[in-house]
Amino acid sequence: MANQISVGEPAPGCKKVDPILVAKNVTRQFGGLTAVNVEHLEIPRGQITALIGPNGAGKTTMFNLLTGFDKPNTGEWVFNGHNLAGVPSYKVARLGMIRTFQLTKALSLLTVLDNMRLGDQKNPGESFLASFVRPLWKSHEKKITAKADELLKRFKLDAKREDYAAALSGGQRKLLEMARALMSDPKLVMLDEPMAGVNPALTQSLLEHIKGLKDSGTTVLFVEHDMHMVRHISDWVIVMAEGKVVAEGPPAEVMKNPAVIDAYLGAHANSDLGDVNIDDAKEGI
Amino acid sequence: MDWLNILNLTGGELIGAYTAAYVLCALGLAMHFGFTGLLNFGQAAFAALGAYGYAIATLTFGWNMWGSVAFGLICSAAFAVVLGIPTLRLRADYLAIVTIAAAQALRFAFATSAYDKVTGGANGLSQFGEDFYSYNPIPEGRYPLGALDFSEKEIWIRIVGWSLVAIAAVVMLVLTRSPWGRVLKGIREDEDAARALGKNVFAYKIQSLVIGGSIASLGGMLFVMSSQTNQPQTWGTNFTFMIWTVLLLGGAATILGPIVGGMTFFALLMFTQGILEGLVNMGWLPFLDIAQVGQIRFLLVGLVLMLLVIFRPQGIFGNKKELQFNG
Ligand SMILES: Nc1ncnc2c1ncn2[C@@H]1O[C@H](COP(=O)(O)OP(=O)(O)O)[C@@H](O)[C@H]1O
Ligand SMILES: [Mg+2]
Numbered sequence: 001m002a003n004q005i006s007v008g009e010p011a012p013g014c015k016k017v018d019p020i021l022v023a024k025n026v027t028r029q030f031g032g033l034t035a036v037n038v039e040h041l042e043i044p045r046g047q048i049t050a051l052i053g054p055n056g057a058g059k060t061t062m063f064n065l066l067t068g069f070d071k072p073n074t075g076e077w078v079f080n081g082h083n084l085a086g087v088p089s090y091k092v093a094r095l096g097m098i099r100t101f102q103l104t105k106a107l108s109l110l111t112v113l114d115n116m117r118l119g120d121q122k123n124p125g126e127s128f129l130a131s132f133v134r135p136l137w138k139s140h141e142k143k144i145t146a147k148a149d150e151l152l153k154r155f156k157l158d159a160k161r162e163d164y165a166a167a168l169s170g171g172q173r174k175l176l177e178m179a180r181a182l183m184s185d186p187k188l189v190m191l192d193e194p195m196a197g198v199n200p201a202l203t204q205s206l207l208e209h210i211k212g213l214k215d216s217g218t219t220v221l222f223v224e225h226d227m228h229m230v231r232h233i234s235d236w237v238i239v240m241a242e243g244k245v246v247a248e249g250p251p252a253e254v255m256k257n258p259a260v261i262d263a264y265l266g267a268h269a270n271s272d273l274g275d276v277n278i279d280d281a282k283e284g285i
Numbered sequence: 286m287d288w289l290n291i292l293n294l295t296g297g298e299l300i301g302a303y304t305a306a307y308v309l310c311a312l313g314l315a316m317h318f319g320f321t322g323l324l325n326f327g328q329a330a331f332a333a334l335g336a337y338g339y340a341i342a343t344l345t346f347g348w349n350m351w352g353s354v355a356f357g358l359i360c361s362a363a364f365a366v367v368l369g370i371p372t373l374r375l376r377a378d379y380l381a382i383v384t385i386a387a388a389q390a391l392r393f394a395f396a397t398s399a400y401d402k403v404t405g406g407a408n409g410l411s412q413f414g415e416d417f418y419s420y421n422p423i424p425e426g427r428y429p430l431g432a433l434d435f436s437e438k439e440i441w442i443r444i445v446g447w448s449l450v451a452i453a454a455v456v457m458l459v460l461t462r463s464p465w466g467r468v469l470k471g472i473r474e475d476e477d478a479a480r481a482l483g484k485n486v487f488a489y490k491i492q493s494l495v496i497g498g499s500i501a502s503l504g505g506m507l508f509v510m511s512s513q514t515n516q517p518q519t520w521g522t523n524f525t526f527m528i529w530t531v532l533l534l535g536g537a538a539t540i541l542g543p544i545v546g547g548m549t550f551f552a553l554l555m556f557t558q559g560i561l562e563g564l565v566n567m568g569w570l571p572f573l574d575i576a577q578v579g580q581i582r583f584l585l586v587g588l589v590l591m592l593l594v595i596f597r598p599q600g601i602f603g604n605k606k607e608l609q610f611n612g
Contacts, residue, residue, distance in 0.1 A: 067481070069477065069480070069481075088480075089477075089480040089481065090479075090480045090483050090484055090485050090486065091483075093480065093481055093482060093483035094483040098481065098482070098483075099481055100481070101477070101478070101481070105475045105477060105478035105481070106478075107470070107471050107474035107475055107478055107479075108474055109470070109473075109474055109538075110467070110470055110471060110474060114467055114470075117464070117467065118467055118468065118471045118479070118482055118484075119482050121482070121483045123464045125463050125464030125465060126464045126465050126467075126468050126484075127465065128465055128492050130465075131459070131460060131463035131464060131465035131466070132459055132460075132463070134463075137463070137464055141464065177478075180482065181481075181482075183482075184482070184483065
C-alpha cells in the first residue's frame with residue numbers, strides 16, 4: 001500500500017522520504033548478549049513514530065546509544081545533518097535531540113518551576129561569569145518562566161509550580177519530565193514509555209499534547225506498550241525484537257504483520273494486536 | 286568552676302580567626318557537596334594548598350601578599366582540575382576515594398624531607414605574615430572586648446577573616462541563586478537528567494570544584510596567618526572531618542548554615558572543654574586528666590557528626606526537604 005513516509009514499500013530498515021535520523025550498523029553487546037543490532041534505521045521527520053517490541057528488545061538501549069548515554073560497539077548515525085557517533089550526550093541535546101527516561105528523572109529537590117527552567121538551553125545566566133551580572137539574564141529568565149508556566153498549564157501541573165518535584169506522583173513526574181524536555185523546542189523528542197504510570201484520566205490529554213507537538217513541527221519518537229495509544233497517535237511504527245528491527249510501517253499494517261505478532265505475542269499469535277491486553281501479552285513473552 | 290571565664294572563652298570562639306577559617310572551608314564544601322553533590326573528602330588539601338602556596342610564594346619567591354594569595358589560589362585551582370579531570374566523569378564515590386587519598390598523599394609530600402628547602406619538611410614554614418600584618422591600620426596595643434583582651438594583630442586577623450567570610454557568603458549567595466547555581470543543583474539531583482537537557486555536567490563540576498576549593502584555600506591561608514606557622518600535620522583527615530561536621534551541623538545546601546554551624550561548633554567545643562576542665566579540677570572526673578580533655582572533645586565531635594547524619598541530615602538551617610546526606 002502506498003504511503004507518504006517511506007520510499008517504496010515499507011520494510012524493516014526501509015528508506016524514508018525525509019529522514020531526520022539515519023542509523024547504520026548500530027550494535028551494542030553486554031557481555032555475550034547482543035542488546036542492539038540494527039543494520040539500518042531511519043526516523044521520518046515531522047512524524048510521530050512509535051518504537052515497540054517486547055521487554056528486553058533493546059528499545060531503551062537504542063535510545064541510550066542514539067542520545068550518547070551509551071557507546072555502541074559499532075555503528076554511526078546522522079541526526080539532522082550532524083554525525084553523532086561519539087558525540088557526548090549533552091551536545092546531542094544541544095543539537096535538538098532531547099530524550100526522557102523510562103525510569104523518570106525528575107530533579108526531586110528542585111521546584112517544579114526550576115525543573116522547567118533548567119530545560120531551557122539558551123540561558124546566558126548559566127555561564128559562570130554571566131551569572132554574577134543579573135541584567136544579562138534577568139529578561140531571559142522572565143521569558144522562560146512565562147514559557148514554563150504555559151507548558152505547566154498544558155500539562156496540568158501549574159498548581160504545583162512552587163512544589164518540590166519530590167512531592168509529585170509518579171505520573172506527574174513523567175509529565176514534568178516531558179514538559180521539561182519541551183522547554184528547548186527540540187527538533188526530535190524521544191520519549192521512553194511516556195504513559196507508564198500516568199493517571200488514565202490524563203493519558204487522553206497527553207496524547208493530544210503529542211499530536212500537538214507534531215503540529216508544531218517537532219518530530220516524536222516514543223516507546224510504548226499500549227497498542228491502542230500506538231494506533232491512535234502514531235504515523236509510523238517500528239518493531240524491535242531481540243535487538244533487531246523486525247518490521248515497520250503504518251500502524252494498521254504493522255499490527256497485521258505476522259512477524260510482529262510472532263515477535264510480540266508468541267502465544268497470542270491468533271488475535272489482533274489492538275485487541276490484546278498488553279499485560280497478558282507480556283506474560284506470554 | 287569559673288563560669289565567667291568559660292563563657293568568655295566560648296564567646297571568643299564565636300569570632301575567632303580559626304572559626305572564620307573553618308567557616309570558609311565549610312562554605313567551599315557547601316559549594317561542592319551541598320550544591321553540586323560532589324563528595325569531597327579532601328577539603329584539607331585545598332586549605333593546605335592555600336596555606337603552603339601563600340607561605341612558599343612569600344618565603345621562597347619573595348612575593349608580596351597579593352602575589353602570595355594569588356599563588357595559593359592557583360595551587361588549589363590546579364589541584365581541583367588535576368583531581369577532577371580523571372574522577373568527575375566517574376561515579377560520585379570515586380571522587381570521595383580519590384580526594385581522601387590525594388589529600389593524604391599531598392600531606393606526606395609536604396612533610397617529606399625531600400623538598401624541605403621549600404616546604405620546611407616536617408617542621409613546616411613560619412614567619413610569612415609580615416606583609417599581611419603591614420596592612421594592619423590598628424595601632425599597636427591591647428584592646429579589651431568584654432573580659433577578653435586582643436592585640437592589634439589579633440583584631441586585624443579577625444576583621445580580615447570575617448570580611449572574607451562575608452564576601453564568600455555573598456558570592457555564593459549570588460552564584461547559587463543564579464541560573465548557573467540551578468544547573469549545579471540539577472546535577473546534584475541527577476546528572477544524567479542534566480545531560481539530557483544539554484548541560485555540560487563535567488564543566489560545571491570542575492567549576493564547582495575550583496570555586497569551592499578556592500574558598501577553602503583562602504580559609505587555609507587565614508588559618509596559618511594568625512600564628513604565622515604552617516605545619517603539615519595540621520592538614521590531616523581530622524581537619525576535613527571538622528569541616529564536614531561544621532557543614533552538616535549548619536546545613537549543607539545553605540549559605541548561612543556553614544557560618545552559624547562553624548560558630549556553634551567551636552563555641553560548643555570550647556564550652557565543653559571549659560566544663561570538662563572545671564569538672565576535672567574539682568575532682569569529679571577521676572578517670573580524666575586535663576591533657577585528655579582536649580582529646581575527649583574530638584571524640585564528641587565524632588559523636589555529633591554521627592548523630593547529625595542520623596537525626597538531622599539537613600542541619601540546623603537546611604530546609605527539611607532540601608538536601609539530605611545522599612551524595
Ligand atoms: N547496562 C546493561 N548491562 C547489561 N545488560 C543490559 C544493560 N542494559 C540493558 N541490558 C540488556 O539488554 C537488553 C535490552 O534491554 P532494553 O534496551 O532495556 O530493552 P527494552 O527497553 O526494549 O525493554 C535486555 O536483555 C537487558 O537485560
Ligand atoms: Mg525499556
